[in-house]
Amino acid sequence: MSRENIESRNEPVAGEKLIELRVNSQVYVLRVGRGPGELDPAHTLAFTLRETLGLTGTKVSCDKGACGGCTVLREAEAVLSCMLLTIECGGKEITTIEGLKDAKTGALDPLQQSFIDHSAFQCGYCTPGMIMSSKALLTANPSPAEEEIKEALSGNFCRCISQYQVVEAVKAVSGKKG
Amino acid sequence: MAQPYRYIGKATPRKDGLDIVTGESRFVDDLKFERLLHGVVVRSPHAHAMIKSIDSAGAKGLEGVRAVLTREDIPDFKYGNPRVFRLLDRKVRYVGDAVALIAAESEQIAREAAGLVAIDYHVLPAVFDDYEAMEPGAPQLYEEFPGNVLPLGDPFLGQKSMVEIRTGDVADGLSEADVIIAGKCGYDNLPNPMPMESPRVVASWGRGVEGRDCVTFWISNQAPYLMKVILGAILGANLDVRVFGGPCGGSFGSKLMSWQPMCYAALLSKNTGRPVKVVYSKEEHLGSFVLRPSSRLDIKVGMKKDGTVTAIAGDWLIGTGCYSQTTQAQVAVGCGEAMIALRCKNWSVKPKIVCTNRTASGIARGFGGQELKCALFPILSRGMEKLQIDPLDFMKKNFIKPGDGYLWRDAQWYDYRGISFTAMMDRGAEVFGWKQKWKGWLTPTSVEGAKRIGIGVGVHGNADVGEDVSEAYVRIDSNGSIVVHSCLQEHGTGQRSNGAKVVAEVLQTPLEWVSMTPADTMVNPFEFGPFGSRGTYVILGAIIRAAEDARSKLFEVAAPMLGCAASELDTADGYIWAKSAPKRRVRWQRALFQRTILGYGRFEPDYSLSNCLMSFVEVEVDTETGNLVLQRVVNATDVGQIIDPQGLAGQLCGCLGTAGIDSAIFEETILDSSTGRILNANMIDYKWRTSSEMPTIDNVVFQTPMPTHRFHAIGVGEIATAPGPSAVLMAASNAIGAWLDSYPVTPCKVLRALGKVGNAGNKQRAHTARKRGAGD
Numbered sequence: 001m002s003r004e005n006i007e008s009r010n011e012p013v014a015g016e017k018l019i020e021l022r023v024n025s026q027v028y029v030l031r032v033g034r035g036p037g038e039l040d041p042a043h044t045l046a047f048t049l050r051e052t053l054g055l056t057g058t059k060v061s062c063d064k065g066a067c068g069g070c071t072v073l074r075e076a077e078a079v080l081s082c083m084l085l086t087i088e089c090g091g092k093e094i095t096t097i098e099g100l101k102d103a104k105t106g107a108l109d110p111l112q113q114s115f116i117d118h119s120a121f122q123c124g125y126c127t128p129g130m131i132m133s134s135k136a137l138l139t140a141n142p143s144p145a146e147e148e149i150k151e152a153l154s155g156n157f158c159r160c161i162s163q164y165q166v167v168e169a170v171k172a173v174s175g176k177k178g
Numbered sequence: 179m180a181q182p183y184r185y186i187g188k189a190t191p192r193k194d195g196l197d198i199v200t201g202e203s204r205f206v207d208d209l210k211f212e213r214l215l216h217g218v219v220v221r222s223p224h225a226h227a228m229i230k231s232i233d234s235a236g237a238k239g240l241e242g243v244r245a246v247l248t249r250e251d252i253p254d255f256k257y258g259n260p261r262v263f264r265l266l267d268r269k270v271r272y273v274g275d276a277v278a279l280i281a282a283e284s285e286q287i288a289r290e291a292a293g294l295v296a297i298d299y300h301v302l303p304a305v306f307d308d309y310e311a312m313e314p315g316a317p318q319l320y321e322e323f324p325g326n327v328l329p330l331g332d333p334f335l336g337q338k339s340m341v342e343i344r345t346g347d348v349a350d351g352l353s354e355a356d357v358i359i360a361g362k363c364g365y366d367n368l369p370n371p372m373p374m375e376s377p378r379v380v381a382s383w384g385r386g387v388e389g390r391d392c393v394t395f396w397i398s399n400q401a402p403y404l405m406k407v408i409l410g411a412i413l414g415a416n417l418d419v420r421v422f423g424g425p426c427g428g429s430f431g432s433k434l435m436s437w438q439p440m441c442y443a444a445l446l447s448k449n450t451g452r453p454v455k456v457v458y459s460k461e462e463h464l465g466s467f468v469l470r471p472s473s474r475l476d477i478k479v480g481m482k483k484d485g486t487v488t489a490i491a492g493d494w495l496i497g498t499g500c501y502s503q504t505t506q507a508q509v510a511v512g513c514g515e516a517m518i519a520l521r522c523k524n525w526s527v528k529p530k531i532v533c534t535n536r537t538a539s540g541i542a543r544g545f546g547g548q549e550l551k552c553a554l555f556p557i558l559s560r561g562m563e564k565l566q567i568d569p570l571d572f573m574k575k576n577f578i579k580p581g582d583g584y585l586w587r588d589a590q591w592y593d594y595r596g597i598s599f600t601a602m603m604d605r606g607a608e609v610f611g612w613k614q615k616w617k618g619w620l621t622p623t624s625v626e627g628a629k630r631i632g633i634g635v636g637v638h639g640n641a642d643v644g645e646d647v648s649e650a651y652v653r654i655d656s657n658g659s660i661v662v663h664s665c666l667q668e669h670g671t672g673q674r675s676n677g678a679k680v681v682a683e684v685l686q687t688p689l690e691w692v693s694m695t696p697a698d699t700m701v702n703p704f705e706f707g708p709f710g711s712r713g714t715y716v717i718l719g720a721i722i723r724a725a726e727d728a729r730s731k732l733f734e735v736a737a738p739m740l741g742c743a744a745s746e747l748d749t750a751d752g753y754i755w756a757k758s759a760p761k762r763r764v765r766w767q768r769a770l771f772q773r774t775i776l777g778y779g780r781f782e783p784d785y786s787l788s789n790c791l792m793s794f795v796e797v798e799v800d801t802e803t804g805n806l807v808l809q810r811v812v813n814a815t816d817v818g819q820i821i822d823p824q825g826l827a828g829q830l831c832g833c834l835g836t837a838g839i840d841s842a843i844f845e846e847t848i849l850d851s852s853t854g855r856i857l858n859a860n861m862i863d864y865k866w867r868t869s870s871e872m873p874t875i876d877n878v879v880f881q882t883p884m885p886t887h888r889f890h891a892i893g894v895g896e897i898a899t900a901p902g903p904s905a906v907l908m909a910a911s912n913a914i915g916a917w918l919d920s921y922p923v924t925p926c927k928v929l930r931a932l933g934k935v936g937n938a939g940n941k942q943r944a945h946t947a948r949k950r951g952a953g954d
Contacts, residue, residue, distance in 0.1 A: 061460060122671065159428050
């Protein structure tokens with residue numbers, strides 16, 4: 001869905017409210033309302049990403065802020081998209097798992113490659129959230145200690161128990177190699 | 179050990195890895211459908227009630243609602259074992275039981291409409307405790323099952339199935355014993371397998387290719403083909419059922435019981451003429467989907483000074499909640515698994531399955547054996563303590579060995595064809611430091627102020643490594659690309675990637691030449707699904723045979739081109755040659771000109787082998803606060819031959835979650851014993867282990883070649899959860915010097931065992947303490 005598409009369907013009319021949402025370096029202008037494709041004030045960011053924008057890489061599991069499955073970046077910070085209302089997210093850059101690849105070359109983020117190399121997943125349902133939490137950590141702290149990695153991922157539920165391999169995958173791309 | 183293989187045993191990237199890390203995996207809820215409706219279930223707030231009337235006018239009147247279905251609007255679909263549990267009944271039997279179904283343009287509207295369905299109930303007394311359910315005068319769930327007792331036996335397991343363990347003469351056995359222990363123990367805290375992705379399905383009811391009615395499902399599950407069989411049996415013969423399995427966000431067995439959401443979606447789709455998606459909320463998942471069965475044992479054990487078990491006799495009560503689909507099969511398998519772990523000549527264990535007014539029990543990793551042994555081992559511990567037997571020695575002595583045998587789930591005797599696991603157990607003990615740390619029963623390994631270290635060990639083996647049937651085709655296309663037709667769905671073990679891997683090994687091609695069909699029942703042959711650690715031996719076994727068949731057929735075509743017999747040929751990287759003249763080669767494409775090769779493989783059940791996992795645990799217990807910290811786990815196993823080291827490591831680390839080791843520490847489903855409502859049906863109140871609380875895990879993996887498998891391998895993933903819980907109970911008892919025999923070991927129970935709070939034994943207090951346990 002390109003900027004042009006969304007804007008052409010959302011010609012500003014006096015009195016109506018528009019929200020400019022920036023996701024993965026694309027700008028989406030959403031009209032606040034209750035119709036199809038519109039932004040209901042009750043919509044969470046997770047809902048908007050998945051259902052309105054079609055970015056289904058972000059996973060919803062508990063939908064109550066407990067499991068971390070829906071983690072995305074707001075600017076450089078890891079946030080739970082199921083606990084944020086989209087109308088509060090205007091003007092901030094949101095990055096989802098789909099936005100981690102290099103937009104021009106399509107190259108994977110080193111963190112993504114490291115997850116593949118370490119098979120740092122089993123069923124893969126928690127993985128987008130795990131990667132986004134790890135990305136926020138490495139942005140804030142490029143050389144985290146192992147305990148810091150575990151702490152940063154402690155809000156990300158994984159029932160298969162991929163955490164051991166996830167920690168190895170994050171360590172492998174952190175500044176403190178080996 | 180030398181690796182004779184090109185791929186087997188080596189780390190190769192998961193074929194779905196790129197999709198997983200980029201968010202491009204398409205789980206059921208990520209699929210797009212035209213004109214999709216959202217289905218929700220109206221659920222009962224009562225644990226036991228008759229429905230007097232339902233007024234759905236308010237819900238039907240809400241804008242965006244497309245269907246409201248009650249019992250009168252649908253066929254009388256029933257399932258379960260026995261087949262008496264109705265999809266929608268006039269009676270509700272647990273808090274969360276389905277009463278009506280709604281389809282609407284959005285999930286939000288459907289949920290709003292659910293609140294507008296007015297239901298008048300006649301509330302009935304309910305029963306939640308398994309023993310109380312059997313008492314005279316207890317509330318009765320079904321007319322068909324007086325005393326709330328369900329029949330044993332599962333037709334799925336064949337004509338006969340294991341309904342008790344009975345061999346030898348128990349009286350003789352007890353008379354030979356040096357010590358007789360009579361004890362009771364329960365593994366009845368109902369942990370939830372709790373896959374991250376809740377149950378969900380999309381159904382589309384329409385016209386199939388031949389004009390017959392056809393319903394197509396897209397499911398999150400680990401057994402699409404089995405779901406086709408089950409739904410075919412429920413929905414009726416005049417209907418084609420097609421099931422697509424995609425990536426599954428965890429199941430651990432539980433999602434095999436998806437017939438209800440599948441029927442809900444199918445009926446709503448039939449009624450509206452549009453595809454319908456049903457996604458359980460996490461609260462519905464925890465509050466109205468399946469739990470581990472509860473298990474309570476009341477037995478006598480005879481034991482000799484040398485650790486010989488002379489007799490095991492008593493009653494095994496299994497609580498299945500409001501109905502059973504697989505509990506009888508779990509009982510049958512659990513009985514066999516007890517015999518594999520304990521070489522005892524005289525058995526008389528009588529299982530009984532009882533139903534109560536709570537959500538149903540179903541499959542969880544450890545299938546039956548975990549339930550039985552978590553209750554049995556703490557009782558055996560009492561005997562070992564009396565005779566001062568080291569539990570490691572006891573388990574080494576008693577685990578099955580070549581020359582032994584056992585009764586399996588089909589009540590047939592099997593002579594064990596597998597290997598001895600003793601050397602592997604010794605190595606596990608060495609890595610763990612068992613000899614140095616074991617100080618005797620009820621004796622801590624070390625004490626530092628209020629903190630005490632204790633150790634424990636558990637063991638498990640499963641002959642379902644060879645269960646049921648798998649079939650596969652391996653197709654070699656005219657361009658040389660290879661497609662594996664299997665209805666195997668990826669649920670986290672990496673077995674779909676392993677399927678491609680074994681084919682590349684047999685045909686000696688690059689890995690990227692091999693792809694798997696989607697798990698679509700229309701294009702794939704029968705596949706039971708990955709249960710019971712059967713993936714390696716059975717599923718891969720069928721795929722390997724299909725690849726070998728394809729290879730033979732390819733050679734038959736190439737033989738005339740090379741002027742020799744097909745049996746003299748060899749192949750690698752798309753070339754074929756005679757072993758006697760390797761320089762003269764024919765390209766696959768030449769042999770495949772305008773031709774497709776199709777190899778077929780089938781695996782017939784083989785119950786003569788068992789896997790084995792021994793788990794050693796070290797815990798620290800604070801005698802002031804009662805808090806227990808799991809510090810270290812060593813898992814020891816022998817897999818014959820590693821297929822994929824990273825996948826195997828992941829499976830073994832899975833010992834913690836999925837109602838495994840942590841079911842002995844903090845995982846439990848807490849039922850309000852006055853209302854039947856689950857008090858912790860959400861991911862905040864249901865405890866789970868976080869990344870910062872992970873203990874050290876070391877996995878000791880032996881590779882003693884198994885003669886039965888082309889690559890000498892045997893599966894182990896499913897049993898990872900099973901040995902740990904009783905080991906934790908043992909370790910905690912040793913740490914504090916007092917017996918703990920109730921799961922999970924909450925701080926409250928530790929302090930009670932130490933005499934620091936309350937007194938044990940009073941039922942009412944125990945209930946109260948359990949409820950408090952949630953906040954521990």
